[in-house]
Amino acid sequence: MTATLPPLNALRAFEAAARLESFSAAAGELFVTHGAVSKQIKQLEDWLGVPLFERSGGRVKLTEVGWRYLVQVQDGLDIIANATAQLKQPDRQRRIVINSIPTFAMFWLLPRLGAFQREHPDIELRLMTSDRDISRLDAPFDLAIRRGPGDWPGHVSKPFLEERELPLCAPSLLERLPIHSPQDLAQHTLLQADTRPTAWQRWLTLAGVPELKPAATQQFGHFYLALRAAMNGLGVVLGPLPMMQAELDAGTLVAPLQEPSVVVRGYCWIAPRAAMNDPTIHVLTRWLEQQAASTGIAPQSQPG
Amino acid sequence: MTATLPPLNALRAFEAAARLESFSAAAGELFVTHGAVSKQIKQLEDWLGVPLFERSGGRVKLTEVGWRYLVQVQDGLDIIANATAQLKQPDRQRRIVINSIPTFAMFWLLPRLGAFQREHPDIELRLMTSDRDISRLDAPFDLAIRRGPGDWPGHVSKPFLEERELPLCAPSLLERLPIHSPQDLAQHTLLQADTRPTAWQRWLTLAGVPELKPAATQQFGHFYLALRAAMNGLGVVLGPLPMMQAELDAGTLVAPLQEPSVVVRGYCWIAPRAAMNDPTIHVLTRWLEQQAASTGIAPQSQPG
DNA sequence: CAGGTTCTGTGAGTTAAACTCACACAATGA
DNA sequence: TCATTGTGTGAGTTTAACTCACAGAACCTG
Incomplete structure (x- = not known):
């Protein structure tokens, strides 16, 4: 990773000061003077170019930006601390x-x-x-x-296991808006996931309708959420086969179109x-x- | 967080050296001499008490322990780098x-x-x-x-939304091993999730059978996996109501027992x-x- | 097989980050 | 009004991080 990292030692001081909302308490925890913490925080704020704390009369409170930064810095430092602890105490389990x-x-x-x-x-x-x-x-x-x-x-x-993709949806959706050709997708909500961001565009291109504009698109953080959304009748998903074969067999999903079937x-x-x-x-x-x-x-x- | 953190600056050197499997290349990337990287790695290995690299004739290769440590350190440092980048470039979206x-x-x-x-x-x-x-x-x-x-x-x-828990399973499971009382759970696999580790023990205690030993237990990383496993007939799950009411209505799950119903x-x-x-x-x-x-x-x- | 190249290890010395110390200022509470 | 608590900062000190130079090992090429 060559991304820019801030002064790492300053993060230790920042995390403690932010969590405790006190430079003095942080100094106690870190076994340094409050002046050291104050200087570290100032260095970090200067380096970042934004204040992380609001000061009022010898008290500090995290800014909103500082708060957001803290939760992520804590996450990163926790992972490092946990990795370090695990390394020192290997936990060998048989599973x-x-x-x-x-x-x-x-x-x-x-x-x-x-x-x-x-x-x-x-x-x-x-x-x-x-x-x-x-x-x-x-x-x-x-x-x-x-x-x-x-x-x-x-x-x-x-x-x-290979995979191919076809448009799939709940049968109830077709009762309201039948799909006989790729053009009919213009009437529908296309469901997609962050993990397959270009799936629909690729399929539409192969289907000969690259400029098609659907009624709406619905984005999900995970593909399985998009699949569940399709089962709930929220729209059309590009379903993976043979993975979804069981759902097709059960009738909870149907494949209104058979071509093109994209091997991905x-x-x-x-x-x-x-x-x-x-x-x-x-x-x-x-x-x-x-x-x-x-x-x-x-x-x-x-x-x- | 008061967990012990290793020397943080040394992690920067370690990450680069480990990723590139070269102290010299890491030195080039970090704009220091190879001696600085070598000293940092040595400091980190001494502090951790384990070697992170195997040395052979002026070349280094990560040990297995070093490899495991690297992926976690990279994760932690990536989160910090990403948090830092986001802080510098706020991305304000309306959603x-x-x-x-x-x-x-x-x-x-x-x-x-x-x-x-x-x-x-x-x-x-x-x-x-x-x-x-x-x-x-x-x-x-x-x-x-x-x-x-x-x-x-x-x-x-x-x-x-409040919630209560009841044992739920696929109807096919009851065809093979009926459940008429809590004691009958001894013949079954109890499905549980990391996110609700004590659910079964609490329920069994309330049911008056705290010492009951099931035929097996099956642990899942997520509760929704445990629920899907129950629908697939793998065992009995402590199902949340009213959340699973739709599945009960549809018959994909059944509640063989009605008491005790734990409000959680x-x-x-x-x-x-x-x-x-x-x-x-x-x-x-x-x-x-x-x-x-x-x-x-x-x-x-x-x-x- | 010998020499050159490349890479890591490390001691000695240098530089800069991190820290202490001491004092100043501000808000709060008794 | 005074004491207490907490932060800010300059000056000086300490220590981590670094450079420099040299040594040793493995590999490659002639």
Whole structure:
């Protein structure tokens, strides 16, 4: 990371002073004089170019900007402190922690987890979800599921499930506004997620209607929220197949259009290189590949 | 935070050296000599008590411990760098960002979002999800939904929806192993989440069977994963009502037992004090309260 | 195999950040 | 009005961070 960092030692003083709303109390906590804290805060404010505290008669109170900065600085420093504490006290537990992107966890992995556990009752799985790049996770993991291929230094990865996208929506939506061609999407709300920002534009281009303006768009922080919104009749989502096949089979979602069907980046399992010595990881990754082969488009052989 | 922080300036050198796997390259990036970087790394390793790099013949490579530390240090430093950049370039947008805990977003809020948008087409909502304490979020928000009451300095909050918990499961589960009394739970897998770690123990205690040992327990990182697992027939979850009423009505979940029904901490909206000057926040919070009053247990008047 | 190149390790000395000390000023409370 | 508490800051001190110079090791090339 080459982004500009502020004077880091000053952050320690800032965090304490802001949390306690007192330079003197912060000085006590940090075992320095209040003058040191005062100078550090002044240095930080000068460097940032904005006041972080309001002063009134020997008392300080965070400004709104200072408050916003504090919560993020605390988050950053907490992560560093926690990482440091963990490093000093390794906590070795025997379980496989899977960190999956939320949509995959909910619509593909979770419905199959029971089968895995019946087949492997001796393996304890713990499922976490995150959209983040694996290099930026708060907690360690043994296996990650992310869309790929991708660049994951220090890890082994392998694609195991391809994906294609089609417009999907609740059947009730079509009763009010039928969709027979891509042009009909102009009457609808298109649902999208931060994690797939260009999906609709790409699909519309392939469909031959790049300039189409929908009635509205609805943005969600996570794709699974967009999918749930579609099930709730809020609009049309570009649904991933074969992941949503169960919902199509159940009739909670329908695919009004069959073309174009865009093949997009599929799913990879990702493990730290050191974890590849663990046979349990092999059991799990083989199981993932077998499940993918039996339900949808397993990728052609591709090196990790 | 009074947790021990390592020498912070050394982290800057460590991050660069670790990312580039070169002290000389790190020195170039940081505009210091390689000797400065070497000394900083040595200081950090001495302070932590563990080597972070393997040395071989003038080359360095991260140890496994060093690698794990790097990803977390990078995360922490990135948050600080991003907070710093945001502070310098305020990005003022006109939209309401809601940060809700995932379960509430999916099962209560999202099904109602369409109604809100039809009633208020001029307000753009952006829905984010997180379990984190609001003081530790990566991104700013205008309104948060968390379970409470709670202590949220600098914010205004108000409970608007109470909650009670009952064992819920898929109907297919009862076909194989009926549940007529709390003792019957011994034959089942109890599903739980990190965010509600003591829920089952409390419920079993109230049910008069504190020593009951279930066939298994299954832990999930998020409560909504536990709920989805229950719908997929993986076990019994302590389901929140009235949130899951729609699923009970639809038959995807059933409540085999009606007692004891535990009233637990419900839901609060939380807004930064400064945001209370914004009339849009009032529109949204009043709408939340009205929706809660019409669907479930609205709390007795309680100050924020 | 020898020499050159590149990279890290470290002692000695230098520089600058961090700190202490002491005093000044302001708000609050008794 | 005076005492108390807290912040601001200049001057001086201390220590972390740094440069400089040299040494050692691995790798590459001729």
